[in-house]
Amino acid sequence: MDTPDHQDQQFVQSNRQPGDWSTTLPLEVETKYVLKNSYPIPENEFQRLVDLADFDLDYSGLQDKFKDLTTLAAKVTGTEVSLINLIDSYTQWSITNYGLDLTSMPRENSVCQYTIMEPDNFEVKDLQLDERFAEEFYVTEDPHLRYYFGIPLKSSNGNHLGALCVLDTKTKELDAEKIELLRIIAAEVVSRLYTIREIQYLKRQVTEVNESQRRVSHDIRGPLGGILTMAQLVTSSEANLKLNEILEFIQLIQVCSKSLLELADEILVNDDKWKLENGNSSQSEVFHQVKLKDTLDKLYTPQARAKGIRFIVSTDASTELIPFSRNKVVQIVGNLISNAIKFTMEGGSVWVTIKLHIEGSHNILSLTVQDSGLGMTSEKVMSILTGQGRSSHGTAGESGYGFGLPLVQHLVDTLKGQLSITSTPGQGTCFKVNLRQQKVS
Template sequence: MYPLPDNEWQRVIDLADYDLDFSALQDTFKDLTKLAAKVTGTDISLINLIDSYTQWSIASHGLDLVSMPREDSVCQYTILQPDSLEVKDLQLDQRFAQQWYVADDPHLRYYFGIPLKSSQGTHLGALCVLDPKSKELDPEKIELLHIIAAEVVSRLNIIREVAYLKRQATELEESKKRVAHDIRGPLGGIISMAQLVTSSGSTIKLHEILELIEVMQHSSKSLLDLADEILVNDDKWHHRKQDSVSHEVFHQARFKEMLEKLYAPQARAKGIDLSVSTDATTELLPFSRNKVLQIAGNLISNALKFTPQQGWVRVSTKLTDEGTYNLLSLVVEDSGQGMASDKVAAILKGEGTSSHGTAGESGYGFGLPLVKHLVETLNGQLRVGSTPGHGSCFEVSLRQPK
């Protein structure tokens, strides 16, 4: 069993909260990996984020690396350290001597890594430098690496904040549309009652006028409440720059592209046929990407883990009109080992435990519980169907505002 931080559950939740597309961050962090390599005089520098299954290299210098299984990485040990991890010679360390990056090209020997610490105190991953030759980093260079690592986290926080502002801006726009719709009712009532008073002339009784005025007062108060809602939200947002809260169009076609880019290489490496399909009639309808990529990614990683070579994993999405909202359906099926009913029940209770995959992949036990947690935070539903020896099917349903 491979090592885990004591706060692993909180760590994976914190990473999921950043809601990152691991394939789209190279341009944001490339300069920092180049700087780290230059500062230390090493050939290679990586910025790695580690989720339940995978180490994602979101930026790299000197080595074209996108991802690797978590259990094969050096950085899985770095996130256990309070400050840093140095390995003078990877070839002499039994944990890494047989790994491809040591035994084969690029024949790495030296490693130095610094944990990327979130504002919650969890380690999201690591900034690391590597080289085919042994190195000796002086304290000044190590201090500069710590500064670079802090800048990595700062940029991650900015990305998260911008994403949050975008979601809030979208919700504000929807709120304005709803308020505009709600105003029509009270305003129409006030106009109708005023017309009734003026058209009735002297025939209308005083008590009838007073009753109408009372109703008009209630309608007017409703209008004032709605106006307050608009003003409060506008005051909250009118200082924000428009480019920082611009609406991000996210739809099934874009979602499919992201999933294929992230997980097709892993599937190919294990000899598994991975396919992602969308509902052609709704694939360009926008929906919120909030946590959806993290949910899908964990389900796909789990499916790949428990599906043998020559097997298949199928992912499908659909957006259905449910009247006041759209329903996003995400289905991940596989031809893997399958599970007994008691294990399925444990997953649905958030009590699922992990085991080794079909190719001996290490199990950490947090992937599927994390999916359940994320789905529940979005008020969605998770359904699991599985039979030992006949694969599994995970279906997620999430309500999406129109």
């Protein structure tokens, strides 16, 4: 399914009313964040986000892979807390932690958002005395953190994906040797991220090889059977064929053989083209709707509850266990969810619907993110679809970084998918993404 030009994208007014939303999910507001209107943005922010998206990570499933590194960082620096944080368009994800049970927070509330602005490190001697952090929950409430030191996690392209940081409830002083050890640990974090990506790529390669073998076997069996049948007729002593008939069969065999060679070449060329287009991107293991729902619930339910918003993810029971590639899917739908939460008021709802449409030679993965939030004018919708949209603050004053939806458009375009938006001011917005999927056994 090719991506249409921007002017061909469709947007229509939604007929859904706010009262249409309902759920039985218990609403438990846990942490209320102090949201700020000023925030730092790296000059290379979009490329930084693309670099992070290329790892195609499930932020909720990395704890065990990095736990030893946060433990080591805390031990060598003598601090009570250590975190490995990755920062996307809206959120800081603590993929593993030591001494502080933290999984995510809004980006604008983090200290590490300043670390990714620095070339080497960022230090805050006393968080209580720094007006940027003095009112944050981790300073004013338990554990009442005071000291922070962070090292950027640098990709091979030089972009900062996030930070390795250590924190303490007392002010400290780290000597040069300890700082150098933190740099070594940070480099190991990045090395493991690349190793995880390579493992995911190899898993996908194995799947693709198996699929190619099945496809070649199916596509070649018919023509090859025809050649064998004609050859048996020519060589059979009972056929009593005349010379002109034998020559005719030989010509047919030659034509079929040529077609068979062309078919084999076409399969090989398509495989090489696929590898060329996808070989440098992050490819993950195949998964299905139930796994995607579980991932989204783990990642975004805390954000929704922190703002007092109902968050519901539903799947299509008839196809929910049919596998598909997870390539960039979590990044795409995750950015749309964060955007929906940002522009939905307390007491509102964000609803995610996942469906897989079975078609002849391929499937279509349909991802819909609806909210009961502020909504947009048709002009605003068109500005987003044409890459000219400007960021604005959320319903609770959340900072707008301006890169979430452009990143979604970029990723959808990369996968040759379709993005459409329907919205009515005051009645919410519906984002719908369609991604073409190869059939996976």
